[in-house]
Amino acid sequence: MQLYLSQLIGVAVYNHSKEKIGKVLDLVAVDINKISPRISGLIVKRGINKETVFIPQSDIAKLSEKEIRLSTDIVDLTPFIHRPEEVLLANDIYDKQIVDIDDRRLTRVNDLVIEENQNLLHLKGVDVSAAGLLDRLHIPNVANVIKRNLVEWEDVQFLGGASPMKFKIQYQNLESLHPMDIARIIFEGPGYKQGSRVLSALKEPIVAEVIESLSPKLQKNLIESMKIEDVADVIKHMSPDKATDLLLALGYEYAKKILPLLEKKQATIIEQLLHYPENTTGAYMTTEYIAIPQGITLEQLYSRVRSQENLPDFLLYFYVLENEFSNKLVGVISMYELFSQDLRSRVESSMIKNLISSYPNDHIKDTLKKMYRYNLSALPVVTRSDRKLLGIVTFRDAIMTYLPKRWKLRIRQVFTS
Amino acid sequence: MNNHNQTKSTLIHHIMTLLRVRKFGALKYLMILGPGLVATAAGNDAGGIATYAVAGAQFGLKFLWLLIPLTIGLYIVQEMSARLGAVTGKGFSDLIRENFSLRTTVFMMIILFVANAGVVVSNFAGMAASFEMFGISKYISVPLISIFLWWIIVKGNYHKVEKLFILMSTILLSYIAAALFAKPYWGEVAINIVKPSFSFSPGYIGLLIAFVGTTIAPYMQMYAQSSVVEKGITMSTYKFERIDTLIGCVFSNIVTLFIIIATAYTLYPAGIKIESASDAAKALVPFAGNFAKILFGVGLLGASMLAAAVISLTTSFSVCNAFGWECGVNRNLEEAPIFYSLFTILIVMSATITLSPAISLIQLLLSLQVLNGILLPVELLFIMKLINNKTLMGKYTNHKVFNFSAWTITILVSICALLYIFMELFRIVSPLIKF
Structure with missing residues (x-):
């Protein structure tokens, strides 16, 4: 009944x-x-x-x-x-x-x-x-x-009330949604205070993605109402370029507090990325890509990718370096080659050696023009002197350049335009 | 630089140096300015302009003493609403639903819907009046405007048109110039600002209620709170929002002051009673001459369109939020049917009321402000209950002096409203008693 x-x-x-x-x-x-x-x-x-x-x-x-x-x-x-x-x-x-x-x-x-x-x-x-x-x-x-x-x-997610509750809510239902939807839901509905409580109960990689999808303003508000240790744990799950953007959004005072809590490895890359002024290719590039040394076979490449724990967001090209210890870029190999070539052949035989690349101090729009002209989805960024690979710029960054505000989540219901 | 050898602390030091040279948006705090200003400036909509102009034309400077208490009152009320938004991150109707019973929520939503519908109707009357000034009958203009408003909000890009409305409504600032051109006696103005005057004539009390109701209109509080939430203002940046609210309140009442001065020195001595928008425009003649009509007409149209659009959207939004229905302008008609239905109902209803033949537009404008004034105390009571709720507001509840002032305002507004209701009842009942 x-x-x-x-x-x-x-x-x-x-x-x-x-x-x-x-x-x-x-x-x-x-x-x-x-x-x-x-x-x-x-x-x-x-x-x-x-x-x-x-x-x-x-x-x-x-x-x-x-x-x-x-x-x-x-x-x-x-x-x-x-x-x-x-x-x-x-x-x-x-x-x-x-x-x-x-x-x-x-x-x-x-x-x-x-x-x-x-x-x-x-x-x-x-x-x-x-x-x-x-x-x-x-x-x-x-x-x-x-x-x-x-x-x-079983098909609803209860979010709790405005004041702290006497019981613990698990959010596995909410976690099954896309991070963008999670962000939209918790900011349109419960507001920052309750929203940050919901967010800090979610799994860290998901929180990292939710935070990445927010506008700098929302990021700042949200993070100010979170515990600093939780924020540090979330930043550990972000790629260094996203973490850098976040630090810039959070401002000097907050950065001072949070930096000691980050890992040295991530901080090192953040430091390097911060050297690039706004609107340069360096400021837009991501350091998440897959690089392989010369001399391995496509089969070895395949198993390397498979054994990698965290794959980068963008994975269409593999970057071929001079050898295991050098960072010098010698070629790019597209993922399609894994399907079209004999897997026993070496990567050199199918990689593109005549590279289209860009330098970190180039204006981002020049880099994007180059990507458009040569019909590439991503472009490697190398040092001018010795062609060391620093990062890559992807078509997603192109979208971000031209549609910066609309692609980040903001709350807009009636008033703010 | 050699990053492999440096310790973590030197690394952090390097990062901080790099961060220091980056600009963190010098305009950061300017961006926060806005919601308070817009919310209160929007108070000078068609109903507001009509009320102030009639007050000046009918009673000269006799209403000026209200300005200072009303500015303080408006600030106190608007500040509480903004604070509710900044602390809880929720809109007014969400807070009502989550903190009061379902019956109370329904009751409050009906009150808000009626009060706001009244404001929307008054702005439709404002649009119709501005078209009538140019000889276009309301039977032509109102249906066309309704279709236009409905279309740009449901199908078009409202946010682009909004800027045009704002631009148009700024023309009404020409009242400031008009007041200066009317060569007022500043000494007399100053005395009337500080010297209270009161009369028990029904005309005066009715206008007083309308004056209060249009200056502290319930939708302005909802607007302030919702836009604080949408702009993402939290308590860490709240001090700027407070300044913004204060500037908004002072600014909107300065405009009111000049409207009254302008009409008091042009229409009042000439004995012109405002019966149509053209009469109100006459106050601009000393300044703008033959352009007075155009200035007033365009300004009134812009202000009315802006207010009609914003208030009907805010109302539909709040009601939907309280009951958990999909809402917001970033949803389409299929996703948020109830939201757009409410919006459509508001538009159609306002158009119908404005078109009823027996009604004088200016009279309609005034009586709707009275309605606002009567419903205001109810809304204030709920704001007071919410803002002093410890579990909700934590340490940000009203402090003693502020709370005392807020209660004083609530009580004064309630007395005014009750007084008006009694007088109206008496007017209706007294002929019956004689028999």
């Missing part, structure tokens, strides 16, 4: 000998992160003194929207104490924002569906429709014109 929470609240509770104990004030759920959380009992408000007592679910004999009858006469009259990990359905979930995972959108809890099955109560789903609202307001829904819209509890 299914019941709505709104039908249960305010219902009279009688003990076994039909004496009235009070009215239902709230329902207590545990295991809120499970597919269907168990209802552990009722909070009942007693008569005049407005004391609240807890009635365990096992004492309920009969439950309906008219009355609730208990199987016992013995009721523990000690006032209810809200213990950690207990969720009060009406108090904590009603009217709060949730994410409908399938539709990737924010909505509000208008009602909750409780299922009774073999004398056990479970939280089954959420009503997000206007019909749920009408029901709670006791306004008749004439001929059911407005349809109910129920979402299963």
